Amino acid sequence: MKNVEEEDIIKSENEKEAHYEFVKNYFKKSAEENKKFYSLKNKDDVEKQIKKRRMWKIYTSILDKIIKKDSEISNVIDIACGIGNFTFEIAKNNNYKNIVGIDFLKETIDIARKNKNLFKNVTFLQGDLLNLPFIDKSFDFSVCLNTLHHIHKNDLYKAITEISRITKKYLMLEIRNKNYIFKSLHNIIILQRVYRDLPIYFSSVSDLNNLMGKNGFKPIIIRGNNLLIWTSWRIVIVYKRY
Numbered sequence: 036m037k038n039v040e041e042e043d044i045i046k047s048e049n050e051k052e053a054h055y056e057f058v059k060n061y062f063k064k065s066a067e068e069n070k071k072f073y074s075l076k077n078k079d080d081v082e083k084q085i086k087k088r089r090m091w092k093i094y095t096s097i098l099d100k101i102i103k104k105d106s107e108i109s110n111v112i113d114i115a116c117g118i119g120n121f122t123f124e125i126a127k128n129n130n131y132k133n134i135v136g137i138d139f140l141k142e143t144i145d146i147a148r149k150n151k152n153l154f155k156n157v158t159f160l161q162g163d164l165l166n167l168p169f170i171d172k173s174f175d176f177s178v179c180l181n182t183l184h185h186i187h188k189n190d191l192y193k194a195i196t197e198i199s200r201i202t203k204k205y206l207m208l209e210i211r212n213k214n215y216i217f218k219s220l221h222n223i224i225i226l227q228r229v230y231r232d233l234p235i236y237f238s239s240v241s242d243l244n245n246l247m248g249k250n251g252f253k254p255i256i257i258r259g260n261n262l263l264i265w266t267s268w269r270i271v272i273v274y275k276r277y
Contacts, residue, residue, distance in 0.1 A: 051187045054234060058185050059140065061233050062117075066142035069118055093258050093271055094121060094180060095128075100256065101176060101205055101273065102129050108175040108205075112137065114164055114198060115182035119147030119157075125178070126154045135174070137162045165193055172203040180271070184211040188236045192246055199250035206252060206274045212259070213237030215268045240270060247274050 101108070109132040113122040116136030126134050136159045138144050147159045162168050164179070164186070179198055186194045198206060215237075244254055252274035259267025 054187050062140055063142055089260055110174045111176045112174045114179040117143050126157050139163055167197055167201050169201045171200055173201045175203050176205045177202040178207045180209045184235045195246045209271045210238040212270050213239050251277050
């Protein structure tokens, strides 16, 4: 007969498994929608739409800073790259020797591979963020955007540890801010429209700094979708290895 602790563990694991299955199905559907969208739209028009987004401008401005800061970066990875939009942006802006985009869905990787014709230094792989198929410190610069809020709360430390493990110099992460002052209203209006029933796990800058500190990294850049961090729902942080 199972004790209460064992039952709680089983319940937690079942809940986590159900969460990832939901996430997988959600993004499979999203990949199909993207595939149809891209087949109907002019590629240049799509790029223009993407570049108008507030977060895209933040991503690229940070990328420019890292490029200027360290000319010796040669290996870069975009973790949970989706269909590769930011992976290609990384490839356009520099002469990095090797750029890898990795995502857990075959469907998104298939779309990314079809669009990589102009970039000989870009490789797309299917893989699990919680078990990345690379040796320690394989990449000078690792990027993981618009993703950590989909990682189950019980796996966040594992995810951070794994991303840190493969990173030699810089790591760029994005979180959904649990200290966002308008979070309750935002959850009702925005999250239900964008993510529907998909669970979102929030983090704080201090929580992430603590986890990254344990893995040998310190923050060097912090940017939010608003000027003041505490009014920002989305926050991007760049870390550097000690």
